[in-house]
Amino acid sequence: MTPAEGYFAWPAPGREAPLPAAAAQFFRENGYAVLTSFCAPQELSALRARAAEIIAAFHAEGAGSGTVFTTREEARATDDARFLASAAEISCFLEEKQVPGVAAAPAVNKIGHALHDLDPTFGAFSRARKVRAVAEGIGLRAPLLTQSMYITKSPRVGGEVRPHRDAAFVHSDAPPDSPAGACLGYWWALEDSTLANGCLWAVPGSHRDGAHFRRMCLDETRAATRFEGDEAAERSYPHESYRALPMNAGDLIVLHGAVVHKSLENTSERSRHAYSIHVVDGKVPRSCWLQRPASLPFREL
Numbered sequence: 001m002t003p004a005e006g007y008f009a010w011p012a013p014g015r016e017a018p019l020p021a022a023a024a025q026f027f028r029e030n031g032y033a034v035l036t037s038f039c040a041p042q043e044l045s046a047l048r049a050r051a052a053e054i055i056a057a058f059h060a061e062g063a064g065s066g067t068v069f070t071t072r073e074e075a076r077a078t079d080d081a082r083f084l085a086s087a088a089e090i091s092c093f094l095e096e097k098q099v100p101g102v103a104a105a106p107a108v109n110k111i112g113h114a115l116h117d118l119d120p121t122f123g124a125f126s127r128a129r130k131v132r133a134v135a136e137g138i139g140l141r142a143p144l145l146t147q148s149m150y151i152t153k154s155p156r157v158g159g160e161v162r163p164h165r166d167a168a169f170v171h172s173d174a175p176p177d178s179p180a181g182a183c184l185g186y187w188w189a190l191e192d193s194t195l196a197n198g199c200l201w202a203v204p205g206s207h208r209d210g211a212h213f214r215r216m217c218l219d220e221t222r223a224a225t226r227f228e229g230d231e232a233a234e235r236s237y238p239h240e241s242y243r244a245l246p247m248n249a250g251d252l253i254v255l256h257g258a259v260v261h262k263s264l265e266n267t268s269e270r271s272r273h274a275y276s277i278h279v280v281d282g283k284v285p286r287s288c289w290l291q292r293p294a295s296l297p298f299r300e301l
């Protein structure tokens with residue numbers, strides 16, 4: 001059987017290997033590449049078990065104070081302080097939609113954004129040599145690891161992620177023509193990710209459209225966020241121009257910072273756990289929402 005376009009078997013399943021040249025080439029042209037069987041099953045179970053512990057501890061503390069995560073700008077404003085603090089913390093964010101009286105506890109949407117620097121399990125996974133090999137294969141010289149997210153996409157309530165470019169949220173001083181643009185996104189399927197439970201969709205080649213970028217920045221107070229630009233360019237692609245990217249548990253997709261992508265609601269009975277990190281080949285500017293205190297600087301992959 002011919003593998004689907006854009007899907008490449010990782011040469012040594014679960015272990016370190018160089019990025020296949022065909023995957024690097026596809027990434028350059030399309031803005032993404034899926035690397036199948038990148039992870040060993042025990043890596044997936046370790047991340048899932050650790051996330052379950054973090055979420056259980058969050059519920060035990062009283063989840064009512066959890067911030068709702070949304071990609072809608074207007075709703076985000078009230079939660080700015082907690083969102084900004086999460087750049088250097090492990091914080092749980094709740095789904096907008098909940099199922100009162102059905103679920104035992106409010107559904108967590110994601111955990112972010114410093115798992116890779118504060119949690120040993122996520123730190124070891126994120127800084128495995130095979131992870132760096134992917135960035136190097138794409139052409140990054142000194143990949144700086146800036147943020148991490150554990151995304152649950154819970155059954156029946158997992159929210160839509162509207163069309164966006166990751167470069168709207170993770171900025172760098174890397175030139176636009178650098179191999180991954182402003183940032184390189186990694187997204188691991190920790191469970192099978194399907195059309196039913198809200199897999200990723202991307203617009204092949206949209207990283208090269210030159211459209212104006214929206215950016216989530218700090219405002220003058222440096223205590224709240226504001227967007228530069230608007231969503232128009234990110235939302236301009238009709239659904240027909242997207243390609244669905246279902247993945248098996250253990251597959252990795254890498255995303256150019258400027259490729260437009262989205263995911264739909266999870267209306268199924270199955271969760272869609274994923275882990276994601278973003279690296280930049282340069283420095284994070286002071287205008288970006290993602291800032292670290294001097295005590296916890298960004299470190300390389």
Ligand code: FE2
Pocket residue numbers: 164165166261
């Ligand atoms: Fe994204």
